[in-house]
Amino acid sequence: MSTLTTSPAWQALEQHYTEIQETHLRQLFASDPTRGTRFSLEAAELYLDYSKNRVTDTTIALLLELAKAAGLENKIKAMFNGEKINTTEQRAVLHTALRAARDADVRVDGVNVIPEVYAVLDKMAEFAEKIRTGQWLGHTGKRIKNIVNIGIGGSDLGPVMAYKALGFYSQRNLVFRFVSNVDSTDFIEATKDLHPEETLFIICSKTFTTQETMQNAVSARAWSLAVLRDETAVSKHFVAVSTNATEVAKFGIDTSSMFGFWDWVGGRYSMTSAVGLSLMIAIGQASYHNLLEGFRAMDTHFRTAPFEQNMPVILGLLGIWYNNFFGAASHAVLPYDHYLTYFSAYLQQLDMESNGKTTTLVGSRTDYETGQIIWGQPGTNGQHAFYQLIHQGSKLIPCDFIAFSKSLNPLGQHHDLLLANVFAQSQALAFGKTPEEVIRDGVKPELVAHKVFAGNKPSNTIMAAELTPFTLGALVALYEHKVFVQGVIWDVNSFDQWGVELGKVLAQNIAQQLINHQTPPLEQDSSTNALLARHWQRQK
């Protein structure tokens, strides 16, 4: 048995779970008319209503005890202070330094990293302005109109999510495309209607060795040079975002056109590093700095607010409560804002690559559930697709609803209808509909069971006045820190990702066979051999 599950805090929660597992949200609300406001928090322009969770004051107190027992306070300090908490890679974890104030002092190995952070931000701003104002010209003297970000994982999901999220604020005479998949269709479709003379590629890769990105980068160079017919054109049409100057130079991009970052920024935490270059070009430096301020406001809240009022701490603990005590394997994130189309996909990497682990910091195996399966898509569309299962299915799926009071694109009654839906959904999930209520509606007896909603399905609602760069920053930082809290409780390293390595190595091996048309005898397992043989046969 692990230290976690045998700890008094955990055992107390297990005992408490047996006491309240049958308690219905209807009872909890009936017994406390102030519940809707009492279980709420405000921070960094975000309002969190967590009253529709299956918790009492005792639950929260016990969960806070668990956080305390895990040493969360010191772990937060260690992260913000640049200690090497990514122990398997011996790295500091300082994405928070990327959005610290210009006069902050954050040290890694005794050196203040903030001047370097701002040197890169200033270089990005200068470049972004040149593109936005048309001062940066392509090889043939034409203005750059298209920006294609090539990257994958954290070098793609942050940029594409944030670009879509802040589309309202973007410069509309520029076209942005995001290529990530090694499937050539991605590159071909993204560039089909673009002209190389007017196209800038941002090759975005922390390591600059990622197979998918490097393959797309090679194809992008070939695509450009097929028209521009001059190697020197690369300097006008390619820039790099990376930590690896050697590989950038090897690829043929002058390191003066490289926007650097550091090994203390994890890929999935890199949205506010130079990885945000495409976003800065899209929304401009002023809006980009508003985004950073939103991140910073949430960082400050996380670092300083007492745990009982700390939004990421509360969200993280609620996630633990459902995952570990109610056995809820997944968690849905449901934004009621069309601009947040990619938000759940972004959170999938952030959360699942961080906490999808079963080895503790000291190398033993967890005997408890860890990372939740994160999924979702914009709300109203989901209502007509998968909400049925959340409402009446056999699985418990806690949800986060995200909504904004003002629409960026007001149109007639649209926004009232949108918000009516988000409020109604959390209400329906929490309170359901009893058989008595269904009968009172005059439903035929044989249909009553079908029309009953058990309710007692937990959800959080996160609201802000408006989707702005600031509120997006606060929202992303909220989830980053929530993931951190959970990683601390589960005692895993949220900042490495060894689990993606094996597939990469095996793919390289198989790729050699495919590229070299190496015919049998095959050296894989019998299933892979059969798949390869069939593929060769069909490809002929």
Ligand code: F6P
């Ligand atoms: O393979 C996983 C991963 O390492 C992610 O963590 C990372 O965001 C992605 O690949 C891309 O890596 P890079 O930015 O080095 O190309």
